[in-house]
Amino acid sequence: MTAAWAAGRALTPAPVQAGLPAADGRVLAEPLVTQTDLPAFPTSSVDGWAVRGPGPWRITGQILAGSQAAPLTADGECAEIATGAMVPTGTTAIVRVEHATVGADGRVSGEPRERPEWRLPGEEAHAGEELFPAGTPVTPGLLGLAASCGYESLAVRPAPRAAVLIFGDELLSSGLPGDGRVRDALGPQLPGWLSRLGATVDRPVTEPGVDTLAAHVEAISEAFAAGADLVCTTGGTMHGPVDHLHPALAELGAEYIIGAVRVRPGFPMLLARVPLPGGGSGLLAGLPGNPQSAVVALVSLVAPALAGWAGRGDPAHQPAPRVRLGAPVPGRGGDTHLALVHRDPADGLAYPLPHAGSAMLRGLARAAGFAVIAPETSAAAGDEVPLLPLPLLPGEVG
Numbered sequence: 001m002t003a004a005w006a007a008g009r010a011l012t013p014a015p016v017q018a019g020l021p022a023a024d025g026r027v028l029a030e031p032l033v034t035q036t037d038l039p040a041f042p043t044s045s046v047d048g049w050a051v052r053g054p055g056p057w058r059i060t061g062q063i064l065a066g067s068q069a070a071p072l073t074a075d076g077e078c079a080e081i082a083t084g085a086m087v088p089t090g091t092t093a094i095v096r097v098e099h100a101t102v103g104a105d106g107r108v109s110g111e112p113r114e115r116p117e118w119r120l121p122g123e124e125a126h127a128g129e130e131l132f133p134a135g136t137p138v139t140p141g142l143l144g145l146a147a148s149c150g151y152e153s154l155a156v157r158p159a160p161r162a163a164v165l166i167f168g169d170e171l172l173s174s175g176l177p178g179d180g181r182v183r184d185a186l187g188p189q190l191p192g193w194l195s196r197l198g199a200t201v202d203r204p205v206t207e208p209g210v211d212t213l214a215a216h217v218e219a220i221s222e223a224f225a226a227g228a229d230l231v232c233t234t235g236g237t238m239h240g241p242v243d244h245l246h247p248a249l250a251e252l253g254a255e256y257i258i259g260a261v262r263v264r265p266g267f268p269m270l271l272a273r274v275p276l277p278g279g280g281s282g283l284l285a286g287l288p289g290n291p292q293s294a295v296v297a298l299v300s301l302v303a304p305a306l307a308g309w310a311g312r313g314d315p316a317h318q319p320a321p322r323v324r325l326g327a328p329v330p331g332r333g334g335d336t337h338l339a340l341v342h343r344d345p346a347d348g349l350a351y352p353l354p355h356a357g358s359a360m361l362r363g364l365a366r367a368a369g370f371a372v373i374a375p376e377t378s379a380a381a382g383d384e385v386p387l388l389p390l391p392l393l394p395g396e397v398g
């Protein structure tokens with residue numbers, strides 16, 4: 001959702017310098033420019049003999065990886081060379097160890113392959129060359145490349161810090177539900193979803209907050225004061241007798257970015273900008289109390305807001321994955337229907353899941369994501385529709 005992405009983008013903080021392992025998952029704030037030729041010196045790609053001129057060759061030395069290579073000064077000379085070692089100047093060929101023999105006179109004979117067995121400086125990249133632009137997501141592969149071309153740290157957009165505030169007098173954080181009380185099903189799952197979306201959740205989710213206006217205002221203020229960039233609250237998004245989120249936002253002087261979304265389930269979700277006492281502002285995502293609706297809000301509002309904040313592209317401008325349905329999915333009138341689906345590996349089709357009510361999690365816990373059924377439409381078996389995926393890791397996808 002572009003408005004959520006833009007709200008996150010507007011709060012994108014100044015870049016930080018992060019050590020290479022710590023930069024994983026972030027986004028480059030500056031282009032990755034190689035500080036050296038890659039490779040930086042002529043490098044043997046095999047174990048063998050660096051030779052000069054026609055053979056047989058007299059052994060003049062040994063060059064191991066990591067050492068400086070003495071030149072081969074005359075035809076008929078060779079040096080034993082290891083994979084990764086610097087090729088001495090004067091080398092005309094490298095003969096692989098398995099293609100060479102050492103004669104009784106101590107001389108080396110053998111046939112080099114036609115293709116040179118070493119890599120030339122700059123073959124992969126030249127010093128000063130831009131390898132990736134600012135805005136590129138940092139992956140483990142990119143970290144390895146950055147190290148190869150001379151970096152110890154990278155200028156990246158810092159990870160957004162998210163806090164989770166659970167509200168509801170009816171919620172228990174341990175034991176069995178009953179007598180009007182239910183277990184909090186959001187406190188245990190939201191940190192995992194948020195970290196899969198690239199946020200840092202560095203404060204433990206505390207006991208559910210009580211359903212009073214004062215408790216809402218205090219908990220939200222406190223979470224921002226403790227350094228959260230994004231506060232996710234759960235419950236109280238409607239206008240029932242103990243729904244205090246809207247009044248709390250009014251008291252905090254918040255400005256709505258998105259007040260509700262014409263989507264089922266999850267319509268009371270909201271995103272607001274909250275002014276901070278020290279200046280600047282933070283984002284607050286109000287996730288509806290029904291647990292599946294809260295996850296809908298997470299993928300619809302929180303995911304794009306975090307992408308914007310972290311310096312990543314607008315997910316709305318990236319091609320949505322599409323799935324072919326194996327069974328019909330009804331529409332929800334004038335609202336978009338987000339229908340939980342899983343993919344059957346047998347036929348590759350997406351099937352709507354049972355137990356998909358907004359208060360249920362049994363369907364969600366094995367879903368790949370939500371099939372998007374546009375307003376005033378319904379989908380038939382065989383139709384291809386967009387998929388709003390859950391932020392699952394490879395192998396977790398249902």
Ligand SMILES: Nc1nc2c(c(=O)[nH]1)N[C@H]1C(S)=C(S)[C@@H](COP(=O)(O)OP(=O)(O)OC[C@H]3O[C@@H](n4cnc5c(N)ncnc54)[C@H](O)[C@@H]3O)O[C@H]1N2
Pocket residue numbers: 166167168170171182183184185186187234235236237238239240243265266267268287288289290291293358359
């Ligand atoms: N008069 C109307 N009432 C409701 C409507 C409506 O249109 N008119 N919409 C329903 C929909 S849809 C949703 S979604 C909920 C949103 O309610 P709130 O965000 O205000 O959430 P609560 O009222 O606090 O809770 C709703 C429901 O979810 C359970 N819940 C809350 N938090 C948790 C949690 N952490 N873990 C597990 N379950 C949780 C709570 O016990 C309630 O059953 O409003 C409907 N009402």
Ligand code: MOO
Pocket residue numbers: 263264265266267268288290293294358359
């Ligand atoms: O919109 Mo509610 O979120 O349908 O359960």
